Amino acid sequence: MKRSLFSAMSKVTSLLGNKNPFAQPMDPNEHTVWLQDNTAYRPKGGNGNSWEAEFVAAFFAKNPNRTRITEMVADVADKLNLGHGDASEETIAKRLEPWTTEILPGHTVRISIGGRQEAKLGPGGSSGVSKNVIPMAAAGKETEDGDTVDSHAVGVDTHPMTTTYAEAKGWAVISDIDDTIKITGTGDIPAVLRSTFVDDPTPVDGMPALYAHLHRALNKAPFWYLSASPYNLYPFLHEFRNAHYPPGPLLLWNASWMDVSAFVLALTKEPEKYKCDKMRELHRNFPSRAFVCIGDSTQRDPEAYAQMAREFPHWVRAIFIRRVTGPGNDESKTGPDRFEKAFKGLDRGLWHVFDDPTELYARVDALVAGDPLGTGSGTGDAPPTEPESSQKRGCVVL
Structure with a gap:
């Protein structure tokens, strides 16, 4: 046949x-x-x-469709002003195979x-x-x-x-990928193309050590990696995560076999609804775990995590947002007004915007110390059992 x-x-x-x-x-x-x-x-x-x-x-x-790969390699190379026959074309072709x-x-x-x-x-x-x-x-x-x-x-x-x-109770971590743990340059299209198809994937400085600390401090907590990247990038991102971060499912956008322009659009459009829907699924499966949510300022991570904290106030126990500066990240994304608006009505002890991952070590340790069992037990949709002097609406007062 x-x-x-x-x-x-x-x-x-x-x-x-x-x-x-x-x-x-x-x-x-x-x-x-x-x-x-x-x-x-x-x-x-x-x-x-x-x-x-x-x-x-x-x-x-x-x-894969070799003719289509050749066309797409030429498209990416043209967008990055690479000359014909550039040494990086072989890398570009390999990473584009899942698209064809x-x-x-x-x-x-x-x-x-x-x-x-x-x-x-x-x-x-x-x-x-x-x-x-x-x-x-x-x-x-x-x-x-x-x-x-x-x-x-x-x-x-x-x-x-x-x-x-993962047991029903305990700590857990939801993490964004692009510009939270991997340098992608989401605010700049050429940077997105170069970091995805040309360069070796590079972890954000200090984040692998922080995640290793989280894994230890939160008693081998399960991790979920939530991203607007399409499933075409699963092998690429899986290899990167294996090399630098604790194990955990990659929850990627279920949109695959696109051209490069569609990929850039998927990565740069606002994925807040998609991320909230995925987190609601996690809540249905693990309503009694205590979640630490980590993201960055380039997209809508603050707004998405804030929405979850409002819907499930004792499920989200901490929100950490990496402030990303550079091309495409102006004051409207990184200034205090954006974060105050995003987290309006939430306990100020719940969220923290950081520039250096080392800022979070003491906060993680205090978060664990604020749980009398050290495992997130007693969290979820029931009121927390911790004394109000050390815990408020499921958020450690630091």
Whole structure:
């Protein structure tokens, strides 16, 4: 059967979702799969010792459209005033491959979860993405909050995925990516293109050490990385996060296979609603954890986090905003009026705008000290149990 006809049939039958009787196992010689990091949780109605997690996989045909890549490389090089044959064109081409690779609906893959069990993921829907909730096999010892386990596709050469175990209560971290932990230059289009397609990804100075401290101080708290970047950048951002920051799912914009102009638009438009919707999903799954929210001033992180603090005042325990200066970041984004307006009505002890990550060490330690159990226990939608002298509306008074 011709590939184009097979692809068309796969797209039609993929509308049946997980009940698709025509699903096919992926062929490692023809296809590839991205396994996305996830978080294991206690299932409702479980026996107290059980865990489950939603496993997400994205399926693709293996061979990208080389003609399209050549056109897009020329487009990026032109926007950055790079001469033809510039040494960076090879890097640009590699990073643009996900923009031109055909998605693969209606396929499955088997994975090994920590070497303890195997499970089938898929079939993927019309977007090529599958989601399967899988009970986790016992590890042979009592699994603790913050433990991790790696899984890999059986017989397929691809990056492994990491599952982080998260109890119903405890600390947790939501972090933005661009210009919060990675230098992107969101306020300047050429800077966005260069940092995404040409340069080695660079962490914001001091943030890897701060996040390592957070991970220790908050008792191996789970992290979620929330960004307006499209899923095309998942391998690129996953590799960067693995190199510099604690494990945790990358919650990226579900908009892929775009041209470069559409990517820039997605990254520079206001993603406040998208981020709030994602955080509401986290609240539904973990309503009793105590969240630390970290972002920057380039987009709408202050407004999005403030909205969550108003909706769930004892869920959001601290908001830290990195002030970003430079091209595209004028006084309207970085001045005190912007932040006072964004956080109007919230306890002043809840939020802090920082220029240097070292400002946050003492605040993190005080946040932990303000919790009598040191784990975020007692937080959530119920009033906090801490004395008013040290805690107010779930916010440490520093």
